[in-house]
Amino acid sequence: MDPIFSFLAPVALVIIGYTVGSVKIINEGNIALVERLGQYHRKLEPGLNFIIPFFDAVVLEETTREKVLAIDPQQAITKDNVSLKADAVVYWQIIELEKVFYSVEDIESAIENLVLTTLRSAIGQLELEQTYSSRTTINQTLLQQLDEATVNWGVKVTRVEVREITPAKTVLESLELERAAESKKRAAILEAEGTVRSVELLTKALQAQPLSREVLQYLVAQRYVDASQQLSASPNSKIVFMDPKALTEAITNIMPDDGGNSSNGSVPNTPSNNPGSPNGSTAP
Numbered sequence: 001m002d003p004i005f006s007f008l009a010p011v012a013l014v015i016i017g018y019t020v021g022s023v024k025i026i027n028e029g030n031i032a033l034v035e036r037l038g039q040y041h042r043k044l045e046p047g048l049n050f051i052i053p054f055f056d057a058v059v060l061e062e063t064t065r066e067k068v069l070a071i072d073p074q075q076a077i078t079k080d081n082v083s084l085k086a087d088a089v090v091y092w093q094i095i096e097l098e099k100v101f102y103s104v105e106d107i108e109s110a111i112e113n114l115v116l117t118t119l120r121s122a123i124g125q126l127e128l129e130q131t132y133s134s135r136t137t138i139n140q141t142l143l144q145q146l147d148e149a150t151v152n153w154g155v156k157v158t159r160v161e162v163r164e165i166t167p168a169k170t171v172l173e174s175l176e177l178e179r180a181a182e183s184k185k186r187a188a189i190l191e192a193e194g195t196v197r198s199v200e201l202l203t204k205a206l207q208a209q210p211l212s213r214e215v216l217q218y219l220v221a222q223r224y225v226d227a228s229q230q231l232s233a234s235p236n237s238k239i240v241f242m243d244p245k246a247l248t249e250a251i252t253n254i255m256p257d258d259g260g261n262s263s264n265g266s267v268p269n270t271p272s273n274n275p276g277s278p279n280g281s282t283a284p
Contacts (some may be wrong), residue, residue: 024049024058031097032061040098060101066093066158069108071115073166076123078131084167086123086131088142090115091159092150099154107153111146118145119162131165138162 025048026032032044036056044051044058051058069092073085092111094100104110122141126134142160150157 022050022053024051026061029065030061030063031094032058033097033101035059040102043097060097062094062097062100064094064097066091069111069115071112071119073164074116074119076120078123078126078128080127082128082167084123084128084131084165086119086162086165088115088119088160088162090146090157092155092157094154095156096154099152104153107155110153111150111155111157114146114149115142115160118142118149123165128167135162135165 024032024044026044026046028046030046032049034041034044034051034056036052041056044061069090071088071090073087075083076086077083090111100107119138119142122138123131126138131138139160139162142162143157146157146160
């Protein structure tokens with residue numbers, strides 16, 4: 001074998017191996033960290049890069065695209081001492097990879113724990129009713145505090161969204177009962193206002209009606225018939241003692257007659273029928 005070939009062959013293999021070992025290709029959207037002899041040296045950008053084998057080492061390659069971190073439902077207590085569960089989703093992005101690698105051990109775990117404490121703190125400053133209507137305020141508060149806290153970690157929190165706020169089952173049942181009671185209260189108030197309005201309209205109509213007594217008698221009779229039909233519709237046996245004549249007379253007696261007097265059968269006190277009047281009778 002030629003001695004020159006025997007010498008050049010190993011050299012060529014070393015050069016080829018060195019070249020291959022020094023070439024590093026970084027995909028688009030990624031970035032890498034290079035350490036030289038155990039110390040941070042530089043970052044590798046997307047594309048073709050060269051390092052020195054045995055001296056340089058790629059210790060981390062990570063994406064710079066936006067990431068999504070889902071936060072599982074966590075227990076929290078509102079300002080009015082109501083227990084609930086809330087979950088969130090965090091959108092974050094690596095800005096300075098060297099800080100991410102050297103400043104914090106586990107960046108995702110650090111962000112998750114920071115979100116949990118910040119979320120509980122934000123909910124603790126609001127009452128239960130406010131947590132539903134202040135979802136945007138909670139998101140803005142979380143984003144601001146997380147952005148300030150993660151600036152030294154080399155990441156940027158771009159958006160925080162609280163997905164669901166779920167009170168405990170007992171709290172939901174209490175809220176349902178409270179809403180039902182409030183609805184019944186409003187219905188009762190509206191019914192009472194409608195009754196008062198109906199009475200006012202009926203009073204005005206009767207005052208303008210010359211046959212008001214007959215109209216009132218008809219309305220009372222109609223009410224009596226309706227009540228009787230409702231009673232008879234029930235399958236239960238019943239005994240009802242009712243005198244519609246007495247009821248009609250009791251109501252119509254309070255209606256003034258054409259002369260302005262009540263129809264209760266009393267006679268007005270006039271000089272012609274008062275025996276004690278000096279002008280209403282002859283001298284004894």
